[in-house]
Amino acid sequence: MRFSLLNRAANDLDARLDRRLLRHRRFTRGFARYGWVTFVALALVITLVASFTKVGRSQQILYVSEGGDVVMLDPDSGASSVIYEAGDGAYATGLTRTGGSRNLAFTVLKESGGTLRGDIYTVDMNREARARITNAAPGEVFASPDFSFGTGGVSATHYSRTAPPNTFTVQSIGYGGIFLEPNLPGRPALLGPVWISENALFSWSAGESGRMVLKAYNFAERRQATVYETRNEVGYPAYHRDSNALVFAERPRGAPLAESRLRLLVGTDFLPISGIEEGTGVYDPSPPTPALDGEMAVIWTDGEEWGIGLLDPETREFRRTDVRVPAGSRNPQISRNGDYVATTGPDGTRLLIQELATGREVARVEGLQRLGTTMNKMKEHGLRVPPEAEWFTQANFGWRALRDGQVEP
Amino acid sequence: MSRKALRRLAYPKPGAFVLFFALLYSVLFVFLSIYKHEIYASSRFDLGNMDQAVWNSARGDILEATDETGEISSRLKNHADFLLLAFVPFYWIYESPYWLLIVQAITVGLGAIPLYWLCLRFLGRQWPAAFIAVAYLFNPGLQAANLFDFHAQMMAGTLLLFAFHYLLERRLKLFLLFAVLAALAKEEIVLLVAMMGLYAVWPLKRPKWGIPIFLAGTAYFLFVMKVLIPAFNPDGDTSELVGVRYEAFGGSITGVLRTALTDPFFMLGYALSGARLQYILQLLGLAGGFAVFSPLVLAIPLPELAINVLSQRPQMVSIRYHYSAPIIPFVYLATAAGLYNVLRFALWLRARNRFPGPRMRRLISRELLVERVPLLVALFILLMNVQMNYEIGPLPWFHSPENHSSVIDPPAPEHLEALDGAVARIPPEASVSASNWIGPHLAHRDYLYLFPLIKDADYVVVDERKPGYDTFVEPVVALQSVRNLREDDSYELIYSENGVLVFERRP
Numbered sequence: 017m018r019f020s021l022l023n024r025a026a027n028d029l030d031a032r033l034d035r036r037l038l039r040h041r042r043f044t045r046g047f048a049r050y051g052w053v054t055f056v057a058l059a060l061v062i063t064l065v066a067s068f069t070k071v072g073r074s075q076q077i078l079y080v081s082e083g084g085d086v087v088m089l090d091p092d093s094g095a096s097s098v099i100y101e102a103g104d105g106a107y108a109t110g111l112t113r114t115g116g117s118r119n120l121a122f123t124v125l126k127e128s129g130g131t132l133r134g135d136i137y138t139v140d141m142n143r144e145a146r147a148r149i150t151n152a153a154p155g156e157v158f159a160s161p162d163f164s165f166g167t168g169g170v171s172a173t174h175y176s177r178t179a180p181p182n183t184f185t186v187q188s189i190g191y192g193g194i195f196l197e198p199n200l201p202g203r204p205a206l207l208g209p210v211w212i213s214e215n216a217l218f219s220w221s222a223g224e225s226g227r228m229v230l231k232a233y234n235f236a237e238r239r240q241a242t243v244y245e246t247r248n249e250v251g252y253p254a255y256h257r258d259s260n261a262l263v264f265a266e267r268p269r270g271a272p273l274a275e276s277r278l279r280l281l282v283g284t285d286f287l288p289i290s291g292i293e294e295g296t297g298v299y300d301p302s303p304p305t306p307a308l309d310g311e312m313a314v315i316w317t318d319g320e321e322w323g324i325g326l327l328d329p330e331t332r333e334f335r336r337t338d339v340r341v342p343a344g345s346r347n348p349q350i351s352r353n354g355d356y357v358a359t360t361g362p363d364g365t366r367l368l369i370q371e372l373a374t375g376r377e378v379a380r381v382e383g384l385q386r387l388g389t390t391m392n393k394m395k396e397h398g399l400r401v402p403p404e405a406e407w408f409t410q411a412n413f414g415w416r417a418l419r420d421g422q423v424e425p
Numbered sequence: 426m427s428r429k430a431l432r433r434l435a436y437p438k439p440g441a442f443v444l445f446f447a448l449l450y451s452v453l454f455v456f457l458s459i460y461k462h463e464i465y466a467s468s469r470f471d472l473g474n475m476d477q478a479v480w481n482s483a484r485g486d487i488l489e490a491t492d493e494t495g496e497i498s499s500r501l502k503n504h505a506d507f508l509l510l511a512f513v514p515f516y517w518i519y520e521s522p523y524w525l526l527i528v529q530a531i532t533v534g535l536g537a538i539p540l541y542w543l544c545l546r547f548l549g550r551q552w553p554a555a556f557i558a559v560a561y562l563f564n565p566g567l568q569a570a571n572l573f574d575f576h577a578q579m580m581a582g583t584l585l586l587f588a589f590h591y592l593l594e595r596r597l598k599l600f601l602l603f604a605v606l607a608a609l610a611k612e613e614i615v616l617l618v619a620m621m622g623l624y625a626v627w628p629l630k631r632p633k634w635g636i637p638i639f640l641a642g643t644a645y646f647l648f649v650m651k652v653l654i655p656a657f658n659p660d661g662d663t664s665e666l667v668g669v670r671y672e673a674f675g676g677s678i679t680g681v682l683r684t685a686l687t688d689p690f691f692m693l694g695y696a697l698s699g700a701r702l703q704y705i706l707q708l709l710g711l712a713g714g715f716a717v718f719s720p721l722v723l724a725i726p727l728p729e730l731a732i733n734v735l736s737q738r739p740q741m742v743s744i745r746y747h748y749s750a751p752i753i754p755f756v757y758l759a760t761a762a763g764l765y766n767v768l769r770f771a772l773w774l775r776a777r778n779r780f781p782g783p784r785m786r787r788l789i790s791r792e793l794l795v796e797r798v799p800l801l802v803a804l805f806i807l808l809m810n811v812q813m814n815y816e817i818g819p820l821p822w823f824h825s826p827e828n829h830s831s832v833i834d835p836p837a838p839e840h841l842e843a844l845d846g847a848v849a850r851i852p853p854e855a856s857v858s859a860s861n862w863i864g865p866h867l868a869h870r871d872y873l874y875l876f877p878l879i880k881d882a883d884y885v886v887v888d889e890r891k892p893g894y895d896t897f898v899e900p901v902v903a904l905q906s907v908r909n910l911r912e913d914d915s916y917e918l919i920y921s922e923n924g925v926l927v928f929e930r931r932p
Contacts, residue, residue, distance in 0.1 A: 212900050234901040241904035258834070260890045260900070260924075282924035283889025284907045331837045 075351040077358055078120065079367060080385040080412035084108050086122060086139075088416070091356060091369045091379040099139060100124075100146070108137075109390045112170075113303055113414040114211075115163035117352060118142050119188070120416070121149070121170055123159050125393060132397035134390075136161045136172055138188060141418060149190040157399060158184060159390055160410055164211040165257060171209045171217055173408075175399045180205035183219045185235055196233045196240075204229070205400075208408035210255045210262070218243070218253060218262055222404040230262075230281075243284060251276070252408050254301040256310050256329035261287075263312060263329060265299035273299055273344065274319045280332055289327065291334035293318070298325060298334070300346055307354030315341065315348055315359070324348055324357050324372070339375040341368065346387075347411035360411045363387055367413060385412045439555035443541040446559045451534030454571055457820075457833060458526035461572060462865060464835040465844050465888070467522075469864025469875050472574035474500075476522040477868040479509050483516035491873045495880045501657040503664045505612040505649045506577040520869055525575040533571050533750075536583035537562050539590045540754055544761035546593060547722075550796075553803035554761060557712075560803075561757040563810035564711055565818035565825070566744025572819050572831035574865075576747035581610040582754040585617055589725070589758075592621055597634065608642070612649045614751060616728035618642045628721060650678055670736040681735065696734040704734065704742040708749065711813060712756045713806040718763030726752040745819075745829055764802055768794050840890065843923035847886050850920050850927050855883035862891050877906035882930065885910060889924040 037044040047054075078088050078099065084107020086100035100108050100122070110123040120139040125132060134157030136150045149170060150158050158172040167188055174184040174195065183196040183206040196219055197203055209219040215236035221229040230244040230253075246266060253264035260283060265276040276299035280287050292298055297317045304310040308326065316325040316336060324339040337357075341348075344362035351357070356378060358369045364387030369379040387409050394401050437445070461467055470493075477490040478500050488500040488509060500506065515524040537558045544554035561567065570579060584607035591599040608615035619642025625635030655661040668676035673695060674684045684692050697705070708730075709716050716723050729751050733741040740746045744753070771794050780786045815823050819831035826832075835841070848866045851857055856872035858879045863886050867873055874882055876892070887910075892903030910916050910928050920927035 216899070216901050232901045232904050234899055237899070237901075239899070239901045239905070241901050241908060243904060243908075259836075260892065283887075283892055283904060284911065285889050285921065285924050285926070287924055331839070 074417070075353055075356060076416045076418055077351075077367070077369065077381075078111060078414055078416055079381065080108050080111050080122065082365070082383045082385055084125075084385065086111065086120075089379070089381065094379070100137070109134075109385060109412065110160045110410065111412045111414055112161045112163060113349060113410065115167055115414075117416045117418060119163055119167045120414075121161040121163065121188075123157065123161060123172070123390070124148075125157065125390065127393075127397075129154075130397075131155055132157060132393060132399070134158055134175075136170060136186075138170070141416060147190070149188060150184075150186055150193065155397070155399065157390070157394055159394075160408070162209065162211065163188065164214055166214055168214055169211070171211065173207060173209065173405075174199070175394050175401060177398050177400065179203075180222075180400055180402060181405060182206050183209040183217065183233070185217070194235045196235055205402045205404065207402075207405055208250075208252050210253045212255060212257075218255065220250060220253075220404075220408070222402055228404065244281065249407055251299055251301075252410060254303050254312050256304045256312070258310060259330045261329035261332075263301040263327065265301065265314075267297075267299075273297055273315075274317050278314060278327065278334070280327075280329065287332055289332050289334050292316075295319075300348060301327065302347075302349045304329065305350040305352075305354060307352060308350065311350075313348035313350045313357055315345055317343075324359070324370075337372060337375070339370050339372060341370075347413075349411075349413070349415055351415045352417040356415075358413060358415070360384065360387075360413070364411050387411065439551040440541065443537050443555050443558045446562055447534045447537040449534075450537070450562045451531040454530035454534060454568070455527050457572060458530050459523055461833050462522065462526060464833070464841060465862045465866070466833060466835075467574050467862070467865045468830060469859065469861045469868075469873070471576060472522055472525070473865040473868040473873060475509060475525055475575045475577075476865060477870075477873060479512045479516055479525070480520055480869045481871075482510055483513045483520070491871070493875065493878075495872070495874045495878050497871060499657045501654060503654065503666050505609075505653060507609040508577040508580065508606065511609075522575065522865060522868070529575050529579050530571060532580040532583045533567065534562065536586055536754055539583065539586035540757060542590050543586060543593070543758050546590075547719075547758070547762040548765045548799060550799045550803075553764070553799035556800075556803035556807040557757055557761050560712070560807040560810040561754060563807070563814045563818075564744075564753055564757075565810075565814050565816075566707070566711070566749055567753050568814065569745035569819040569825060569829060569831040570747045570750050572833070573746065574830070576750075577610040578614070578747045579750045581607045581614045581617075581751045584610065585614070585621075585725075585751060586754050586758070588618065589621055589624075592625060592634075593629070595631075604638070608645060612654070613646065613729060613732055615642045615645045615649075617725055617751060617755075619646070620725045620728060624721065624725060670738050670741070672737060674735065692735070696731070700739070701734045701742050704744065705730070707744050708752060708756055711744070711810060712760040713764075713802065713809065714760075715763035715767065715802070716756045716759035718766045719759040722755060722759040722762045726755040745825075745831065760806065761803075764799060768798060836890070840923050840925070843925040844888065846922055847888075847920055847925045847927045851884050851886065856881065857884045857886060858882040859886040860888045860892055863888055877902055879906070879910075884930070885916065885926075885928040887926045887928075889926065 074090055076088050076090050081087050084102035085098050086108045087096055088099050089096040105128055106124050106126045108122045109125055112121040118141050121136055123134045124137050125134045131154040133152040133154050135148050135152050136158045138149050139146045152158055155177045157175045161170050161172045163170055169185055170188050171185045174182045179199050179201050182199050186193040196206055204221040204223040206219045206221055209217045211217050216234045218232050221231055226247055228246050228250050232241045232243055248266045249269045251265040253262050255262050262281045264279055266279050267276040274297035276297045278289055278298040280289050298314050300315050302313040304312055311326045311328050314325045314327055316323055322341050322343050322345055324337045325334055327334045339357055341359050345359040347360050349358050356369050357372045358367055360367055365384050367381040367384055370377050391401055391406055474490050478488050481489040489497055492498045512524050540561055541554055541558035544557045548554050584603050588600050588603035588607055604618045608618055619639045622635045622638030625631045654664050671681055674681040733748050741748045817825055819825040821833055851867055857867050858874035858876045859867050860876045874880055876887055879885055887907055915931055916928040917931055919929045
């Protein structure tokens, strides 16, 4: 029955269409000959519109609150939700900046019976699944986790009572933990690791002579190469894979941020950066921003004004943006779509989100976990924390871009 | 534009449609291949290697090149790609790897023409045949392989298609011409010619042609693998590549054949394990999947498929490398043949009133099966390939995996200038160790080492931006090597620009 109805409907439609077309013979003739051109043009228009239409993803910022919760905030709508809730003496710290939009990692500190331990947890934001990927012994902390490019590995700085800090890598599924240096007392502290490839990292080594040594490590093949040595204070490095460029800030020990100079190292060669005016302090390079073709956000200051600059590690050009930030701001990070930039205050408790194009303030969040909270806790519990470790303290926030339907309003 | 010309444009002939895309492909890929080379995105292995082999051949050192260990050796140690010698006259006119890149792109592009003839023969419908032939040119794997340097194997697909066409046309001389040319592309290609011999025996029922073709093909393969290649290896061993790639089967051809007889289920399980099954599905899926309904045509590239899926080399089970180039065109041809077989079966069902009910029989009319279904299916295959090309293809602004060798990502202009400046510093006769991406620009010399292998090189040219071999290079080794060079008294840094370094050996 349904078949015949459908047939009849189709026939009726055919007949009506034929009648109409017969009334406009010229159009019909043209359409028959060149109609396909219309369809191709239409397909092109649809393809172009679809290409330029933004996929339904909004930007979220994740941060660690004063109480140790991991909170996700949509700066446009102001909606927020808790990803990890502190409790039972356990709280989050050291939120990773890397891992794309899907992967998140952070340290969970647990205080019990006068001992401190810090495990690394990972959250799959798509599946909303949480897992512990390292299991620290009492008196051990795995701090500042960081994902490798393919997110197959996680690095962290390992603190303990017996040995100086060491760089630790583990597969993100929790297998195959490796220390870059033997975990023995008496060796230099390894700090501020950054991934180069799936089995290699740069890491700073702080010796007793007061020198900082930058080394590249292949942990799978147990190979290392010394790249640079300095007596200055250095900051967390950022690595741009396409140009093999490592970027970090350097200043005399104890000097103000305005004396920071940005260094760009390609292999064994320091290359000059253009566009930085004489006497301008530049520091805190962010990880490369995919939406801006790998550009890194940095903070510049001439001592009076403070603002956001962008460094293209490929062309080695620096340019100031129109974004101005409060004096002493730290840790710039650009949202995944390249629209916003977030910075913290000097102590890390205030988060300021601004439009990158105009500098307009979009949101301001107070009550983030204070920078150095983890360091202080570790010192309180007798873990070995050299003074240089504080140079590599990272802010407790990172950007994500989740599908619209994935985030509750 | 005249009315006639406009009408011709509106109603293109299927053959002209295919020719247009074949030429478009050829022109585009000639340009992209050369551009990729000029921006230092081609690699020492393999463009530099092939270029050096042809350059040496043009000077009388047949197929010789510097190998991975830094020794001058014949390519015949591992491969029998005599087709490279066809480029020697071109090198006598002008020594440049452009010849290789140009001829490769044009040959691959022209493959759509014999493919169209063959699809037309099997399917009997012009436009569907044309759509399938053009879909082949949009295959993202084929394009990626084409943009990954030069490999004579890339040209085998087109030559084999011509050979198969002339076999079906019963034009023996032309078949032999193209079959021989194809067989000279690489040692195993002759096995596909041998399979055509079997095809001539059955279903073509021409045993007088088929049996000699099969026997000659098999004999040539055995001669190359058992006599020729061992003659260029120490102690008469087989190619070391066989040992490495087929370790699971004893590392020899005999071992592979023995396992096929004694433990076929292990072999089958191995061939379908991990990425291999995905590879097979990608090969078939990109052509719409109809190829499985034409097992006889699909049997022709079976030896090449077996060689790939039994290998341990990951690149051999990826559609993005030249290893798949001789298979892909036959999958598209099998698609046309498979589609025809499906339709013939449907017509057979229809003729015998096997459809459930008269309405269904009315609905699935003969016209629908003969005219519309092939057109729609072929159009679907074409559009799917265009879409997949956009999703995973290597063309600029498309979405190929970033770390694949086919990706065209130009460096900053000042870096390019620095690279040009470094290459200009190297005298023509000097031995050189160079980063993988600089190597192809310095291949016309006796010794060209791949950095960080330095040996006794007169010059070392390193791009610290991309210091090592391919994307898997160990960055720490590169750093160690550059530091060692900087501290080595026997070398002097004579050029340092934008992270591009040239070291010269002190006298």
